[in-house]
Amino acid sequence: MDTKYDIVKKGLRNDIISGKFVIGDKLPTEANLTEQYNVSRYTVRRATAGLEQEHYLYRIQGDGMYVNDWKKVPAVKTENKVIGVVTTHLADYIFPEIISGIDQVISDAGYALFISNTHNTFDRERRSLLRIIESGVSGLIIEPTMSALPNPNKDLYDQIKKLNIPTVFINSTYDNLNFNYLGINDIEAESQLVEHLISQGHKRILGVFKVDDIQGAHRMQGFYKAFQTQPDYALDSNLIMYQSNDEENNTLILNKIETYLEMPNRPTALALYNDSLAIQTSDLIKSLGFRIPEDIAIVGFDDYGLSSYMTPSLTTNRHPKRKMGRDAAQILLDIINGQPGHDIIYEPDIIVRNSSVKSK
Structure with a gap:
């Protein structure tokens, strides 16, 4: 637990780094600070x-x-050769492979990783960025938090830019921030997944997408795009939108899906935001007595490790995971070494499995 001294010191330092007090500003008086921090x-x-x-x-x-x-005087010299990695999650889903790919390239180049987890909240993102900025890292790899929403931490990203800290974003980026980033062509990938369902004869398709990150917003756009050449199918299809906070209790999302599955004209296919949600939805479908894919077909997104082992195996779009980690690390090292950075957009890599194709 931080002492009162640590709390005051960290609080003032964070106010300076974040720009609340700019260079040349006079601090509040000792009496004011004594009252503020008690x-x-x-x-x-x-x-x-x-x-x-x-x-x-x-x-x-x-x-x-x-x-x-x-x-002009970093709190910790960057000769320590440390790369900061800030992601929304660490220990589950696709993130261990991404981080492993980063570490493979970074460690070979003689750097160590400083890893921080935002849990996809702006408050934790702010704390992570403040710790990293004050530590004087050599570079940053960041997965944005709720990237489709206005970011209250833009002031810290502006400071990162002013401090010339080499930075690369993965999976998405924030508007108005000129950093290199690596991401998937989510619009086209989701469009191809839904077109696949239509090719299997499905006219009533339910899409379920998270809308407060760019990936989810783009996948929802891909859902729309697939129906542009099939307008008659669009009339019978539906959409469920949710936000990151809803993932704290996925029961709410699954209950909403169940409502659609219990309708007389229920959907015959589901396009889910990611494989994690698709796996949970698969259990829900089976619990209601439906067969996959005979009664209801499903597709996910990301090719999570369990997706090929579930029954039936899951149709999905492959996320490059470890390759993205390696590519992001290499681009960051290039920038650190004075070379120009660049963006990478990974094109769709659809994997058709048993969850969407009826056996002949």
Whole structure:
């Protein structure tokens, strides 16, 4: 647990790094800081003295503390050769393979990884970025949090840009941020998955997509795109949209799907946001007494490791996972070494399995 000294020091340092106090600004008085943090003046003096030693502050005798030009003096020298990796999740789904791919290239180049997990929340993303900025890493690989929404942490990304920290985004990026990124052509991939379902004779298709990240928004666009040449099918198809917070209790999403499956003109096929949701939906379909794919076909997205082993095996689009990790790491190293970076968009790689094709 942080001491009162740590709380004051970290709080002021974060306010400086985030731009609340800019270079040249005068800090609030000791009395104000004592009241703000509910600590003694001695604690405030120790904290500001520590920040002065780290070149975040300078003192004018008799006038107070001012923000120093801290950007010229990183708190930790980058000779440590550390790469920061910030992702929405770490230990499950496709992320271990992505991180393994990053580590393979980074470690071979003599760098270590500093890994942080945002749990797909802006607050945790902010804390992760603040820790990484103040540590003086050599570069960053970031998976954005809820990338389809306005980001309250843009000020920190602006600081990353001003500090010239080489940065690469994976899976998606934020609008108005000029960083290189690697992602899948989600629109075309989802369109091909739905076209596959239509080719199997399905006219009533239910799409289920997360809409607060760019991947989900683009996959939903792909769902629409598939019906542009099949307008008669679109009339009988439906869509469920959800947000990241809904994933804390997937029962809500599954209950909504169940409502559609219990309708007289139920969907005969489902296109799910990702394989994780598709696997859970497969269990729901079976629990209702339906057969896959004879009664209801399903497709997922990402080619999660379990997708080929479930019964029936899942039709999906392959996410490059480990390759994306290796590619992102190599692009970042190129930027660190003074070479130009570039974007990579991975084209669809559809894998047709038993969940969408009836046996002959």
